[in-house]
Amino acid sequence: MNAVEAPVKKSETKSREKTDKPWQVVVLDDPVNLMEYVSRVLIQIFGFSKEKAHTLMIAVHQQGRAIVWNGDREKGEMYVNQLHSAQLNATLEKAE
Amino acid sequence: MTIAPTVSGGLKLIPEEDQDWVVLLKIAHDGDGDLAQHFAGLMDEDSMWEDIVVPELESEFSTQRKKVLKDVMEARERKSDGLIIDRKDAEIWYGAFNQARLAMEEKYRFGPREFRDSDDFEDEEMRSAYFRNEFYGTVQSLLLEYVMVDD
Numbered sequence: 001m002n003a004v005e006a007p008v009k010k011s012e013t014k015s016r017e018k019t020d021k022p023w024q025v026v027v028l029d030d031p032v033n034l035m036e037y038v039s040r041v042l043i044q045i046f047g048f049s050k051e052k053a054h055t056l057m058i059a060v061h062q063q064g065r066a067i068v069w070n071g072d073r074e075k076g077e078m079y080v081n082q083l084h085s086a087q088l089n090a091t092l093e094k095a096e
Numbered sequence: 097m098t099i100a101p102t103v104s105g106g107l108k109l110i111p112e113e114d115q116d117w118v119v120l121l122k123i124a125h126d127g128d129g130d131l132a133q134h135f136a137g138l139m140d141e142d143s144m145w146e147d148i149v150v151p152e153l154e155s156e157f158s159t160q161r162k163k164v165l166k167d168v169m170e171a172r173e174r175k176s177d178g179l180i181i182d183r184k185d186a187e188i189w190y191g192a193f194n195q196a197r198l199a200m201e202e203k204y205r206f207g208p209r210e211f212r213d214s215d216d217f218e219d220e221e222m223r224s225a226y227f228r229n230e231f232y233g234t235v236q237s238l239l240l241e242y243v244m245v246d247d
Contacts, residue, residue: 084135
């Protein structure tokens with residue numbers, strides 16, 4: 001009996017992961033925050049390498065925005081909260 | 097104003113005239129804006145940002161400004177030869193300077209640094225704010241370079 005129930009549970013988990021996924025944390029450009037500081041914050045919050053943080057910071061600066069993280073809404077809100085605490089413009093968007 | 101790194105990894109601000117103290121006292125005042133509300137405006141209504149996050153951010157930002165104002169007032173009252181920003185306080189000071197620059201940008205719309213010229217500002221209040229803004233940004237750069245470094 002256990003052998004029959006197990007696959008059903010696995011399938012539910014997979015389905016939930018799919019619906020929880022499409023949210024993205026977006027950092028927006030502003031004329032105040034120093035570029036080095038933006039990289040530093042991205043490293044501190046997301047644990048990015050210096051190179052990745054620098055690339056994302058340049059994208060924010062040149063394109064006005066950059067998606068820095070994808071995942072479920074709850075965790076995304078936590079990251080945006082941390083970015084706001086660091087005084088960076090950031091928002092959470094549903095991925096298209 | 098002279099600014100110098102300290103041997104213990106901090107930064108010392110050395111006011112040379114009374115006007116320098118006045119500028120330091122203005123940091124907290126310049127930063128007194130609606131930054132937390134501004135961030136809430138970037139979120140959708142479902143996030144409940146206004147109810148849950150804004151009060152926390154307001155408290156955090158207010159704490160930064162109060163700490164900086166207290167440090168400056170105490171140093172001035174002691175007739176200290178300067179004011180040291182320790183490594184442990186660097187984030188707080190950086191945050192207070194940042195609030196001031198963000199609030200001034202919101203008010204005066206200076207725009208990106210590379211496109212500015214001090215001659216653009218005919219209004220005395222705006223010109224004065226521009227120079228404070230430049231000074232705050234310079235101290236922030238020094239904090240990042242000399243104090244907020246990884247061990």
